[in-house]
Amino acid sequence: MAETANSTRVDYMAIIQMVIEFIVVNIKFWYITMEAFIRSFLHKEETNVSGEFVFITGAGHGIGKQLALQYSSLGAKVICVDINEKNNMQTVKEIKQAGGNAFAYTCNVTSREEIFALSEKVKQEHGFVGIIVNNAGIMPCHPLLEHTEQEIRLMYDVNVMAHFWILQAFLPDMIERNQGHIVALSSCAGLFGLPNLVPYCGTKFAVRGFMQAMQEELYKQNPQTQIKFTSIYPYMVDTGLCKNPKFRFPWMKLVDPTEAAASIILAQRTCLEEASIPRYFTSIEKVGRFLPRKAMRVANDYLDAYVESDKK
Numbered sequence: 573m574a575e576t577a578n579s580t581r582v583d584y585m586a587i588i589q590m591v592i593e594f595i596v597v598n599i600k601f602w603y604i605t606m607e608a609f610i611r612s613f614l615h616k617e618e619t620n621v622s623g624e625f626v627f628i629t630g631a632g633h634g635i636g637k638q639l640a641l642q643y644s645s646l647g648a649k650v651i652c653v654d655i656n657e658k659n660n661m662q663t664v665k666e667i668k669q670a671g672g673n674a675f676a677y678t679c680n681v682t683s684r685e686e687i688f689a690l691s692e693k694v695k696q697e698h699g700f701v702g703i704i705v706n707n708a709g710i711m712p713c714h715p716l717l718e719h720t721e722q723e724i725r726l727m728y729d730v731n732v733m734a735h736f737w738i739l740q741a742f743l744p745d746m747i748e749r750n751q752g753h754i755v756a757l758s759s760c761a762g763l764f765g766l767p768n769l770v771p772y773c774g775t776k777f778a779v780r781g782f783m784q785a786m787q788e789e790l791y792k793q794n795p796q797t798q799i800k801f802t803s804i805y806p807y808m809v810d811t812g813l814c815k816n817p818k819f820r821f822p823w824m825k826l827v828d829p830t831e832a833a834a835s836i837i838l839a840q841r842t843c844l845e846e847a848s849i850p851r852y853f854t855s856i857e858k859v860g861r862f863l864p865r866k867a868m869r870v871a872n873d874y875l876d877a878y879v880e881s882d883k884k
Contacts, residue, residue: 616842622647625701627694627742629681629734630708632659634811635757638833639705640664644672646837651694651701653677654708681708681734682726691741703840704742705755706735709775711813714881716770724771731775735782746799747790753800755840756783760807760848763857768881779803787845802840805848806832808879816880824877 626643630636632654640650644667652667654660657678667674675698679690694701709731712723735756746752761769762776780803787801808814810826817826832849839847848854860868 618838618841619843621703621837621841623649624703625649625651625698626703626705627651627653627701627738628705628707629653629679629738631663632656634813635806635809635829635832635836636705636707637663638829639707639836640674641667641670641672642830642833642837643703644670644674648703649673649675649698651675651677651698653679653681653690655680681738682729684733684737684740687734687737688741691738695745700745700749701742702746702751703753703755704738705757705836705840706738706779707757708734709757709759709813711769711772712882713768713772713815713879715768718881719771727771727775728778731772732778732782735779739786743799747794750794750796750798752798753802753840753843754783754786755802755804755836757804757806757836758783760805760853763805763848763853764860766878768879776805780805800840800843802844803846804836804839805846805853806836807849807853809849814879815882817877818880819877820875824875 621643626640626648628636628639628643628650631640631650631652633656636652636654637659640652640663644650650664650667650673652660652663652674654663654676655678657676660676660678664674664676677690677694679686681687710727712719712727739754743752743754746754756779758779759772759776761773762778762780765773783801783803790797790799806827807824808817808826809829809832811829814826819825827849835847835849835851846854848857
């Protein structure tokens with residue numbers, strides 16, 4: 573009888589403990605939710621990047637070049653990486669002419685060996701790199717059945733696999749110091765599926781999942797981690813990649829690379845975990861999750877915004 577009474581008492585204690593844990597979790601959940609909601613309306617302090625080494629892939633043109641120029645203007649020391657040596661050197665030249673600090677490195681980001689060799693060289697020559705911007709990307713635009721195997725594989729190597737190799741090369745130092753910031757360019761094509769961009773959408777959805785999973789993995793390893801992650805979802809940007817944009821309304825025009833770069837840097841400096849360009853696209857995507865797919869298709873048909881095939 574005594575054993576039965578003790579067993580019953582233990583069961584009651586376990587139930588009470590579970591109830592208390594449930595209450596505490598709910599309090600934390602709603603407190604953090606309300607705090608985040610309120611903070612979204614408040615001015616966010618921007619971190620100082622002066623003196624920081626910023627590693628940018630695809631720095632030879634487009635968004636990457638503008639990121640390099642603007643980070644430099646804020647006092648950062650920019651490590652410009654691109655497979656196109658001539659364009660990359662031009663970016664560094666412009667930064668130096670403006671009085672900034674920049675260093676050019678030629679690298680094929682699809683090669684794990686080249687990235688690891690580059691990371692060792694950068695560490696030896698400059699030390700700790702505190703901000704990584706994975707910007708390099710390619711975007712062939714045509715129906716899936718018109719894509720070649722080589723084209724699809726290259727797209728995944730540049731747009732996805734390079735992120736893995738760069739983090740494997742630079743993340744250990746960030747973990748050791750418990751500091752750093754990873755910025756990855758996904759795309760609005762990583763929020764919505766789009767015609768003529770099936771493989772590209774696949775790569776950008778992959779980047780989104782990669783960043784979320786990496787953030788959770790580091791938190792699991794160290795709940796006090798100070799390493800930040802920012803995923804960026806740009807709309808069609810006027811960089812030359814989007815050759816045949818189509819949109820019904822003038823306000824849906826291509827985003828200027830200078831504007832896109834400024835928005836990305838602001839997102840990084842205010843430690844946003846996700847940011848679209850323009851900002852409202854992430855909100856539209858979240859709302860769209862609760863709506864029927866056919867309803868969203870009606871809205872898409874009305875807006876009539878997409879990229880036409882570049883093989884016409």
